[in-house]
Amino acid sequence: MDTKPSTIDGFLYTVPTPGARPGTAQFELISSPTDDPADDTVFSCTTEEPRIADALLTEIQPGEPEDQAVVDGFRAMLAAVRNPEPWTPGRSLDVAVRIGPFVERAHPRPGDDYGPEMIAVALVHPDTPHAAAYLHGRQLGYTERGWLRCETTAILGTWQPGYAMLTHAAANLPLPDDIGMDLAHYALYIEARSRDDSRDGFTLLRLGPYTQTRHAQQDYVRLTAALDGRETTIVPGYRVSARYAPFDVGDHQLFADPYEADAAALLDAAVAGVSA
Structure with missing residues (x-):
């Protein structure tokens, strides 16, 4: 039988546990199309996305008040992926750029963001402009890249905070030497x-x-x-x-x-x- 992808909006019903394969996590999601508890449905789910699995297994513990913040961040990420905000050239707004399996925040160079096929951008830490973000970004190689050539086909849309979970910074990983972007000079x-x-x-x-x-x-x-x-x-x-x-x-x-x-x-x- 063919499987088809679908999206379910809900809340974690149980504490996530490791999945059957390394790097995966399984959890139960409770969802309801109405506000009536009688309509609640519990779905058994498994994720193979390493960053999401790690967050589910290490950041959510029973009874901790921080759980809801993690869930809210997870929901914001799903919303950003499902409903990207369209990017329009020349608006000088930060964009979400796909780099391999990750998504990064990029700042277009003023006057050089008109496309239509290529613009110049600088990668920035997802939590910019906070001071801690600058220090963390320097450690992970965000601040040494300079202006880069970015194909507009790699742009997912205008940057949303929900994308932060999908960045190298969220996984505490350095940016790779080759990110698929040449210098823009x-x-x-x-x-x-x-x-x-x-x-x-x-x-x-x-x-x-x-x-x-x-x-x-x-x-x-x-x-x-x-x-x-x-x-x-x-x-x-x-x-x-x-x-x-x-x-x-x-x-x-x-x-x-x-x-x-x-x-x-x-x-x-x-x-x-x-x-x-």
């Missing part, structure tokens, strides 16, 4: 490649870092227009083109600051230097 590379199809060539000009991807895109369009019709004549024997890519911090001394001078003027100066 960009650079433009104007390159001269040999016209005889060999691999000979050189980089004529490096511009960066751009703190916003749209600035890099704007200069890319301007430089491409400036090269239009002159790609093969501006540097004899070579074809010149522009491309944008992540900023190489290790070679930062080789880059010209695009915010201190006009990109087209920098290109003309670079060409003049090669021709001299």
Whole structure:
């Protein structure tokens, strides 16, 4: 018989116990479609989600007043997952981003959150802005990431506190080295490649870092227009083109600051230097 997923809203009826398999927990949930106790139904449940199982087994004990707070947090998590608040580009609101099996809180970079396919974000501890959250986030690697490229398809919606239970911080786990997001700082590379199809060539000009991807895109369009019709004549024997890519911090001394001078003027100066 095929099984179909369903959602039941209710309260814990018994203290959770370990499940038959490692990392699982079993519990009974009491639910009623009305306020009449006669309509109450008790469901026997099992969870295979490690973080939820751990919370059920370690944080809920009979008779403790903290039990209700844990249950409320669990219910808030279910509500956030079931009813995500839609995210709209350009609103500067924190978003919930899926990173592997976890969900993290991310702060969009102002002016660089318009999408539609990619925005820049910084991961933040779910309990931001509390001081304890900053210290905990530093221990787990939240504060050292900087701005990151985030595909909008990874965004679940606007951040809700209910997602906190699904974060690395809630499980007291450090963020992995590879979270599937590249650095959001960009650079433009104007390159001269040999016209005889060999691999000979050189980089004529490096511009960066751009703190916003749209600035890099704007200069890319301007430089491409400036090269239009002159790609093969501006540097004899070579074809010149522009491309944008992540900023190489290790070679930062080789880059010209695009915010201190006009990109087209920098290109003309670079060409003049090669021709001299």
